[in-house]
Amino acid sequence: MHELSISISLVEQALAIMQKEGDKRARRMTLEVGAFSGISIEALHFCFPEATKGTALENCHLIIKQIPLCIYCPTCKKEVILKDPFIMCSHCHEVQVEVIRGKEFNLLSMEVE
Amino acid sequence: MCEVDKMHFKVLNLGTRVLHKNQDRAEQNRTWFKSHAVHAINIMSSPGSGKTSLLEKTTQALRGIRQVSILVGDLQTELDADRLKKVGAKAKQINTGNGCHLDASMIAQQLDHFVTGHEDLLLIENVGNLVCPSSFDLGEKSKVVLLSVTEGEEKPLKYPVLFHQADVILITKVDLANYVPWNKARAIDAIFKINPRAKIIELSSLTGLGMDEWLHWLKEA
Ligand SMILES: Nc1nc2c(ncn2[C@@H]2O[C@H](COP(=O)(O)OP(=O)(O)O)[C@@H](O)[C@H]2O)c(=O)[nH]1
Ligand SMILES: [Mg+2]
Ligand SMILES: [Zn+2]
Numbered sequence: 001m002h003e004l005s006i007s008i009s010l011v012e013q014a015l016a017i018m019q020k021e022g023d024k025r026a027r028r029m030t031l032e033v034g035a036f037s038g039i040s041i042e043a044l045h046f047c048f049p050e051a052t053k054g055t056a057l058e059n060c061h062l063i064i065k066q067i068p069l070c071i072y073c074p075t076c077k078k079e080v081i082l083k084d085p086f087i088m089c090s091h092c093h094e095v096q097v098e099v100i101r102g103k104e105f106n107l108l109s110m111e112v113e
Numbered sequence: 114m115c116e117v118d119k120m121h122f123k124v125l126n127l128g129t130r131v132l133h134k135n136q137d138r139a140e141q142n143r144t145w146f147k148s149h150a151v152h153a154i155n156i157m158s159s160p161g162s163g164k165t166s167l168l169e170k171t172t173q174a175l176r177g178i179r180q181v182s183i184l185v186g187d188l189q190t191e192l193d194a195d196r197l198k199k200v201g202a203k204a205k206q207i208n209t210g211n212g213c214h215l216d217a218s219m220i221a222q223q224l225d226h227f228v229t230g231h232e233d234l235l236l237i238e239n240v241g242n243l244v245c246p247s248s249f250d251l252g253e254k255s256k257v258v259l260l261s262v263t264e265g266e267e268k269p270l271k272y273p274v275l276f277h278q279a280d281v282i283l284i285t286k287v288d289l290a291n292y293v294p295w296n297k298a299r300a301i302d303a304i305f306k307i308n309p310r311a312k313i314i315e316l317s318s319l320t321g322l323g324m325d326e327w328l329h330w331l332k333e334a
Binding site: 085 | 247
């Protein structure tokens with residue numbers, strides 16, 4: 001499970017940012033996680049509090065915005081949101097499609113003091 | 114209370130990639146590989162799909178023909194590197210401890226040291242795992258994912274993120290295909306759903322079937 005090592009590196013990043021800003025405490029952190037990012041949101045929620053223990057991020061509330069997998073189908077000439085992680089157009093079954101969203105794993109914002 | 118809170122807390126809008134450190138390092142590795150004309154290949158699969166066996170056979174086949182170095186990721190042991198050295202490979206184990214994947218900095222540490230830059234090929238056996246390695250670019254040019262016939266045809270559907278990234282998918286242990294419930298058409302169909310662009314090679318390290326096609330791909334890629 002790589003969500004623990006990812007959580008630790010996330011906390012390190014956040015601490016560095018807070019240090020630069022001169023903040024002592026973080027109340028809320030918002031992430032965006034794509035359905036096709038390979039990151040398990042459940043595991044992240046489980047590991048993040050562990051990684052914050054004893055740091056300025058302890059008790060920081062983690063908010064995760066899920067981004068669905070979205071492809072562009074050149075046959076239908078439109079964006080299609082996919083329920084299953086099968087990289088093909090759910091309308092016309094075209095497979096030569098482009099993944100345009102769903103791979104994100106970003107730190108969007110933090111509320112600090 | 115809330116008012117006070119609002120006054121004290123400020124919102125930092127960041128929009129940074131969480132794994133940017135690894136990504137930056139991977140890009141540096143990629144640049145290094147390019148400038149040294151080393152083709153780096155990240156080889157991934159479940160534990161036991163046949164990565165080390167394939168690397169043993171590949172080492173033997175390329176001896177005297179191409180300069181190859183091999184890095185092997187494993188949690189604890191040196192066993193795989195020892196197996197590879199036994200067949201004459203220039204191999205080094207990277208112990209990841211608790212880490213379930215290799216990352217770009219582990220590879221970076223080897224550049225200009227174990228990996229000299231004189232290689233034609235750098236083969237990297239990742240830690241046996243179909244989840245974690247998918248989030249960590251190493252700076253490789255190609256990704257190879259193994260799927261052994263004993264694992265069943267559904268694996269690509271269960272681990273789509275990793276299979277989607279593969280340039281090549283090797284169906285391994287095909288010598289066992291007649292002894293296990295393996296339906297090739299279903300496997301190909303599953304792969305196609307996740308990754309229609311991948312090159313598929315059926316292979317047996319035991320009998321050597323498919324090795325020519327694999328070696329040919331290594332030469333051309
Ligand atoms: N029958 C058969 N067994 C294989 C083949 N390749 C590997 N194995 C066996 O599968 C087991 C795991 O192989 P190994 O190369 O260590 O897998 P790794 O964990 O992916 O490195 C070993 O017992 C191998 O002997 C093959 O092509 N055919
Ligand atoms: Mg191995
Ligand atoms: Zn379509």
